[in-house]
Amino acid sequence: MGRAMNLKNLRNEVLVQNTKNLIKEENRILAKVLAHFLEIEERKLYLELGYGSLFLFAVKELGYSEASAQRRIDAMRFLKKTPEARPMVEKGNLNLSNLSLLERVSREAQATHAQNVAALNLLHEEPISALEAETKLRGYFKLETKKRVVRIEMDEETYQLWLETKAKLGEAKDSAALKKLCESQVEKPQKKVRQNPKTRVAGVVLRRELLKEAEHRCEYVNPINGQRCENQHFLQCDHKIPYFLGGKTVQQNMRVLCRQHNQLVYQDLKGENVF
Numbered sequence: 001m002g003r004a005m006n007l008k009n010l011r012n013e014v015l016v017q018n019t020k021n022l023i024k025e026e027n028r029i030l031a032k033v034l035a036h037f038l039e040i041e042e043r044k045l046y047l048e049l050g051y052g053s054l055f056l057f058a059v060k061e062l063g064y065s066e067a068s069a070q071r072r073i074d075a076m077r078f079l080k081k082t083p084e085a086r087p088m089v090e091k092g093n094l095n096l097s098n099l100s101l102l103e104r105v106s107r108e109a110q111a112t113h114a115q116n117v118a119a120l121n122l123l124h125e126e127p128i129s130a131l132e133a134e135t136k137l138r139g140y141f142k143l144e145t146k147k148r149v150v151r152i153e154m155d156e157e158t159y160q161l162w163l164e165t166k167a168k169l170g171e172a173k174d175s176a177a178l179k180k181l182c183e184s185q186v187e188k189p190q191k192k193v194r195q196n197p198k199t200r201v202a203g204v205v206l207r208r209e210l211l212k213e214a215e216h217r218c219e220y221v222n223p224i225n226g227q228r229c230e231n232q233h234f235l236q237c238d239h240k241i242p243y244f245l246g247g248k249t250v251q252q253n254m255r256v257l258c259r260q261h262n263q264l265v266y267q268d269l270k271g272e273n274v275f
């Protein structure tokens with residue numbers, strides 16, 4: 001209160017000059033805080049203190065809000081790979097939001113060090129708005145600009161569960177954590193296997209894909225009791241519709257059988273007089 005009263009007595013130009021001095025001080029402190037973040041990360045100190053990530057450490061131990069913590073961690077990561085940015089931060093030519101923006105965009109573009117330095121120079125020439133900066137950077141790195149914004153309402157219990165889930169997944173960002181979680185729930189579309197469907201023998205890539213799909217076990221299932229053969233030896237790639245009957249060498253028509261079951265299936269076909 002007393003301080004606010006003192007400010008009331010300051011002349012305009014002094015008030016402005018003092019504010020500028022404070023901001024200079026603020027920039028120097030920011031650079032120092034980021035250097036400390038970096039050292040904590042390099043020592044993995046947060047693990048020792050019982051946090052799964054630097055992000056959780058920054059929120060729970062240091063008391064930052066989630067967004068503030070994330071911005072500082074992003075900024076630190078960019079400084080780590082682009083030390084050229086440090087004097088700019090100290091001098092106040094590069095603010096925290098642009099620094100964290102640089103990191104997000106550079107990560108998305110998988111930028112090289114030279115590109116990061118170039119991107120840095122794009123931003124520190126003149127002060128621009130956050131949106132202008134993002135547009136400029138995305139343009140430089142030739143990145144798509146479209147991103148979906150989803151607002152989700154949840155109760156406190158769910159929110160706490162989500163925080164725990166993120167920690168367990170090792171992702172601080174909601175989008176990255178959600179992606180990991182979804183990928184664990186949804187089967188990925190099958191990789192396109194380059195294989196001539198008219199060739200009889202499955203190629204290396206198709207064979208690898210089939211074995212992976214079969215978890216390296218024979219896929220024969222007894223039609224009467226539903227028992228699956230678990231044999232892991234002498235596995236062969238077999239055509240469901242036999243090759244000589246026009247069955248193609250494509251993933252959907254292939255299965256993995258052990259040698260014995262391959263022979264059994266062959267015998268059954270012989271019994272049905274398909275030859």
Ligand SMILES: [Zn+2]
Binds near residue numbers: 260
């Ligand atoms: Zn078998």
